[in-house]
Amino acid sequence: MPDETSNQETGRAQCPHSLGDVDLFAPGAPEYWYEAYDILHAESPVHRLPGEGFAPGTDGFILCKHEDIAAVVRDQDRFPLPGAMMVEQLKQRGGDPFEIEGANMMMAAMTTLRPNPEMWRTHRQELTDPWVGPGATRNQAMVTAVANELVDRWIERGSVEFVGEFAQPLPQMVMANILGWPLQDLKLLKYFGDGTVKPFVYGSGHRSILPEEEVRSQIEVLNEFREYTDNLIKEKRRTPADDMITFLTEVEYSPIERKLTDNEINGIVYAMVIGGLETTQYALAEQVQLFIERAGVWDEVRNDRSKLRAFTEEAMRLRAPTQGLSTRITSQDEVFHGVEVPAGSFLHLRWAAANIDPDEWDEAQALRLDRKAGTRHLTFSQGARVCPGATLSRVEQMAAWTVLLDKVAAFRYAEGNTFKHQPGIMLAVEELHLEFDKA
Numbered sequence: 049m050p051d052e053t054s055n056q057e058t059g060r061a062q063c064p065h066s067l068g069d070v071d072l073f074a075p076g077a078p079e080y081w082y083e084a085y086d087i088l089h090a091e092s093p094v095h096r097l098p099g100e101g102f103a104p105g106t107d108g109f110i111l112c113k114h115e116d117i118a119a120v121v122r123d124q125d126r127f128p129l130p131g132a133m134m135v136e137q138l139k140q141r142g143g144d145p146f147e148i149e150g151a152n153m154m155m156a157a158m159t160t161l162r163p164n165p166e167m168w169r170t171h172r173q174e175l176t177d178p179w180v181g182p183g184a185t186r187n188q189a190m191v192t193a194v195a196n197e198l199v200d201r202w203i204e205r206g207s208v209e210f211v212g213e214f215a216q217p218l219p220q221m222v223m224a225n226i227l228g229w230p231l232q233d234l235k236l237l238k239y240f241g242d243g244t245v246k247p248f249v250y251g252s253g254h255r256s257i258l259p260e261e262e263v264r265s266q267i268e269v270l271n272e273f274r275e276y277t278d279n280l281i282k283e284k285r286r287t288p289a290d291d292m293i294t295f296l297t298e299v300e301y302s303p304i305e306r307k308l309t310d311n312e313i314n315g316i317v318y319a320m321v322i323g324g325l326e327t328t329q330y331a332l333a334e335q336v337q338l339f340i341e342r343a344g345v346w347d348e349v350r351n352d353r354s355k356l357r358a359f360t361e362e363a364m365r366l367r368a369p370t371q372g373l374s375t376r377i378t379s380q381d382e383v384f385h386g387v388e389v390p391a392g393s394f395l396h397l398r399w400a401a402a403n404i405d406p407d408e409w410d411e412a413q414a415l416r417l418d419r420k421a422g423t424r425h426l427t428f429s430q431g432a433r434v435c436p437g438a439t440l441s442r443v444e445q446m447a448a449w450t451v452l453l454d455k456v457a458a459f460r461y462a463e464g465n466t467f468k469h470q471p472g473i474m475l476a477v478e479e480l481h482l483e484f485d486k487a
C-alpha cells in the first residue's frame with residue numbers, strides 16, 4: 049500500500065479520514081477508494097457534486113446505495129442515458145452521423161441500430177448475444193487454449209508479471225479470435241483499445257473529460273481504428289470465416305429488415321473493443337490479489353472447483369473493475385435516501401460502493417464462497433442495459449482460473465510491488481510481480 053506522507057508532499061489524494069477529505073476523482077484517489085466508500089456509506093451515500101450536472105446550473109450526485117442504483121438502472125424513462133440523448137440530438141440534426149469529424153462509431157451506429165430503448169433488446173439478442181452474451185459459451189475451448197498458451201510461456205520460470213504476461217493479453221487474444229482480428233495485429237488491437245478508453249484513464253472529474261489536446265490525439269487514433277476495421281470488414285465480405293465480423297456482414301437485423309452497413313459493423317466492433325479488453329484484465333488482476341491475500345481461499349477453491357464461480361463473483365463484487373460511471377441523468381425531480389435530486393442532474397453510479405453496501409450485504413467486506421445470490425452485485429450493472437459482454441467475461445475468468453489452479457500450486461507476491469493503480473475510473477493495478485510454485 050502507498051504511504052500517506054509521500055502523498056502529502058506531492059499534493060496527490062491522501063487517505064480520507066472524514067467526509068471533507070473525500071474526492072473520488074482526484075489524482076491518486078484510486079489508492080484510497082475503499083476507505084472513501086466507508087465514509088460515504090456512513091455519512092453521505094447520495095453525495096452532491098456541485099455544478100457537475102447535465103443541464104446547466106444543475107449538480108452531479110454520486111449514488112452509493114445498492115437499492116438506489118438498482119432502481120435507477122431498471123427505469124430507462126426516469127433515468128435515461130446521456131448517450132441516448134446525444135443520439136437523439138444527432139438524429140434531429142439530420143445528415144450522416146458517420147461523417148461527423150472524429151465520429152465515435154459506436155455512438156453513430158446507435159442512431160440507426162438502436163435509437164430507442166425497445167431496439168436495445170433486439171440489438172443485443174440478434175447482434176451481440178450469439179458471440180459475447182449467452183452464446184459466449186461457444187468460446188470456452190478457445191479461451192482455455194489461450195490461457196494455456198499464455199501460462200506455458202512462463203510456468204517453468206517460477207515468476208511472472210501477472211498483468212503484462214497474463215491478465216492483459218488474455219482478453220486481447222480472446223477478443224481478436226472472436227472478431228476474426230488477425231493475431232499478428234494484436235498490438236494494433238491494444239493500441240486502438242487504449243485509444244477508445246482514453247477518457248476513462250486520462251479524463252478528469254466524474255464525467256472523464258479529456259483535455260482538448262488529448263481529444264485531438266484520441267480522434268487520430270480512432271480514425272486509424274475506423275480505417276483498419278473498415279478494411280477488415282471488406283476482407284470478411286470477400287472471404288467469409290467463422291467469426292463475429294463475418295457474422296455481422298451476413299445477419300439480417302429484424303427491426304430494420306436489412307443487413308448491416310460497413311459503418312454499422314464498425315460501430316459494433318468499436319463497442320466490443322472499448323468494453324471487452326481492459327475490464328476483464330482488471331478482474332483477473334484483482335482476483336489473483338484476493339487469492340494471495342485472503343487466507344485459505346486458494347486451497348479451498350483448488351480442492352473444490354465447484355466453488356470457483358462463487359469466488360469470481362465475490363471477487364467482482366469486492367473489487368469491481370469499473371468502479372463507477374456517470375451514465376444516467378434524471379428526467380424528473382427525484383429523492384434518494386432523503387436527498388432531493390432535481391431533473392437534469394447527472395448520476396454517477398458507483399457500482400463498487402454499492403457492492404459493499406452494508407445494508408445490502410452481510411459481512412460486506414468478507415469474501416464468502418457460500419454467499420446467497422452473490423450475482424446481484426452491480427459490477428456489470430443490471431436491467432435492460434446490463435453489460436452485453438458479461439457472459440464472455442465470466443467464461444474468460446472461469447477458464448483462466450481453471451488453467452491456473454491446475455498448473456500453479458500457490459502464488460505469492462515477489463519483492464518490489466508498488467500496487468500502484470492507473471489514473472481514471474477503473475480499478476487497474478499497473479503491475480503485479482508474483483512468484484509461484486508449479487503444481
Ligand code: HEM
Pocket residue numbers: 121180319320322323324325327328331368369370373375399426427428429430433434435436437438440441
Ligand atoms: C469484468 C468485465 C466487465 C465489466 C466489469 C463490465 C462492466 C460494464 C458496465 C458497468 C457497463 C455499463 C452498463 C450500464 O450503463 O448500465 C458495461 C457496458 C458495456 N459493456 Fe461491459 N463489462 C465487462 C466486460 C465486457 C466485455 C467482455 C464486453 C464485450 C465483449 C463488454 C461490452 C460492453 C459494452 C458494449 C457496453 C455498453 C453497452 C451499450 O452501450 O450497449 N463488457 N459494461
